[in-house]
Amino acid sequence: MRSASSDFLTGPSANQREANLLLAWMDAADDAREAYLAWRDAEHAAQPAGSNFDLEAQMSTTYPRPAAQAPPTTDSSKPIGDYGLLADCNSAALLDRDGSIGWLCLPRYDSSAVFAQVLDPEGGHWQIRPVGAYRSERRYVPGTLVIETTFSTDTGTVKLIDAMPFAEGQRHHELGFGSPHLILRLVEGALGDVELALELSPRPEYGLVKPLFRPTETGGRTFGGPNQIVISAPVPTTIEDSTMSATFTVSEGQRVGFALQWAPPEGPAPEPFAAEQVAARIDDTVEGWRSWEAEHDIYAGPHRELVRLSSRVLKGLTYRPTGAIVAAPTTSLPETVGGERNWDYRYSWIRDASLTLEALYVGACSDEAEEFVSFMTSSAGGRASERSLQIMYGIAGEHDLTERELPHLRGWRDSAPVRVGNGAWGQTQLDVYGELLNSLYLYREQLGELHREIRAFVADLANTAARRWRERGAGMWEMRGEPRHHVSSKVLCWVALDRAIALAPQLGHHANLEHWTAERDQIREAVLTRGWSEARQAYAQSFDSDELDAAQLLMPIFGFLPATDERMRSTIDAIARDLTEDGLVLRYRNQEGMNADGLSGEEGTFVICSFWLVSALAKAGEIDRAEALFDQLAAYANDLGLLAEEIDTANGELLGNFPQAFSHIGLITAAWEIDKARGRVS
DSSP, X not given: OOOOOXXXXXXXXXXXXXXXXXXXXXXXXXXHHHHHHHHHHHHHHHSXXXXXXXXXXXXXXXXXXXXXXXXXXXXXXXXXXXOEEEEOSSOEEEEOTTXXXXXXXXXXXXXXXXXOTTTOTTSOEEEEEESSSOEEEEEEOTTSSOEEEEEEOSSEEXXXXXXXXXXXXXXXXXXXXXXXXXXXXXXXXXXXXXXXXXXXXXXXXXXXXXXXXXXXXXXEEEESSSOEEEEEOSSOOEEETTEEEEEEEEETTOEEEEEEEEEOTTSOOOOOOOGGGHHHHHHHHHHHHHHHHHHHOOOOSTTHHHHHHHHHHHHHTEETTTTEEOSOSOBXXXXXXXXXXXXBXXXXXXXXXXXXXXXXXXXXXXXXXXXXXXXXXXXXTTOSTTTTOOSEXXXXXXXXXXXXXXXXXXXXXXXXXXXXSOGGGGSOOTTHHHHHHHHHHHTHHHHOSOOHHHHHHHHHHHHHHHHHTTSOBOXXXXXXXXXXXXXXXXXXXXXHHHHHHHHHXXXXXXXXXXXXXXXXXXXXXXXXXXXXXXXXXXXXXXXXXXXXXXXXXXXXXXXXXXTTSHHHHHHHHHHHHHSEETTEEOSSXXXXXXXXXXXXXXXXXXXXXXXXXXXXXXXXXXXXXXXXXXXXHHTTSOXXXXXXXXXXXXXXXXXXXXXXXHHHHHHHHHHHHHHHHTTSXX
């Protein structure tokens, strides 16, 4: 930590003095924080075992987060929560607090990465940051997924604004068509003078390729690998060992714009992007995001800003050309440090996408439903039977998502293996019929009169659920052990038939009411009898077992049983008591000889499961308890409001692929359930 100097009030300008005052205040804040942390540790030690006293949540609301200090780490060990999301409804990038883009796949979410430093120090990155010591803070430009990072140094302050732009002039529902596949970075001088360093290392194919990188009059371009990358840089640069470097100074009022453009290798190289146009295109992107939010902004509850941000994140995870929705923009960020639970989430799961649409219905009244239904119908060939309906597809409707490992990558904090593709595409997961039909039912009015192919598809979904609900499967957690009669799978098959019955008037001659009703009633009876564990006084993970599973929290959420039902309430209490760590919910207990999922190691608490508990408690009338858990969960989001898949309650770190659609879905729906329980909405 820097000590305050007696001459900090002197300097060349009032702006410089203001910058120095700001830095002195930050030092004082650091001293206060260190004192607070010492007090917190003492308080933790004084708390009784099992206490729910949440000092960290209190701290997050009253003390600023620690600011970054130079020199920053540039390897794959940074906390997952250090990253922010940039997206253009085609692909995404992750940007850390130190101005480094450490993950970028072009031209699609599931393309091979151009920057993969998140997974390996040599995976490629693009950093712009001050030379020497600095502090950083950041935010999303309001109403957008454009990130503004403010760097403060001893000599001045600059702002770095990063965006993945849409096609020029694009607004409202059209966002994402004809993506220019651009990264724009604008440095603005705010106070004094700041010397900055640029380092850009494109490493196509997940860091496997060191391309030929040649200088040009306007920056540089690459040759080799499955990409053409063109860099526009209005400052002098050098290129050595396939890495571009530069140092430059930005003064108060000055703007310096940079651009990265992608093109396929077989086409012409894109024309260099004019540096003087960077600011205008970022402004245009800001207006594009705000036009979408203004058109879709319907949630007015007390958690409005959290819901609005989560809705933008979900919008950012849509693949606009087809209507697909990805579960997350990353692969192989692990569920536990050093573990093997590292999966590729850059695909469209029926479950995740259907729940995304349900969350957007609350948070944004999305127009994306029609595109997703069309995407899913065409991807499945219009059929759910004959094993046509997979649990997931590639974002252009690909069926074969064969999983492989990338041994040349170390993995985040050496968590190997790094995988691309996902072997779960071939699993039997019977819950998908219910999630898809529930979202179709929810959007029945917006979808209007169903196309004849969709009517046939809906009926086939219901007929397949009626025929297959008695089968074993991998369950919604995609267990890689022995198939089971998962209770959640049976419940979601019940949901499929229940919603199909409600949709019957729109299905015409395709409806099979008598058969669907009979099978729905049989599922209900089977779940109520074989799904109940007398030993646990709860609905169990699978038929005739005693293991708990957080998926049973979906029973009241989907209306299978009211949360106030005696057995359902007992199940909620059992999960809250026996399937939590520091109040946050695990999917299931992973112990030797119990809940064998075919994998070693543990995992963190699951964010969406914890939000399911919030929803279930709200439905059960435990509103204050639900709100307290909601606030605890929201406090784990990073400084930009983003959530990963899991939380390590031992240290508060985010784990798993990031940001996770599931987690932001959970936040939106839990906020809605609390509002309903308090009578704020009907």
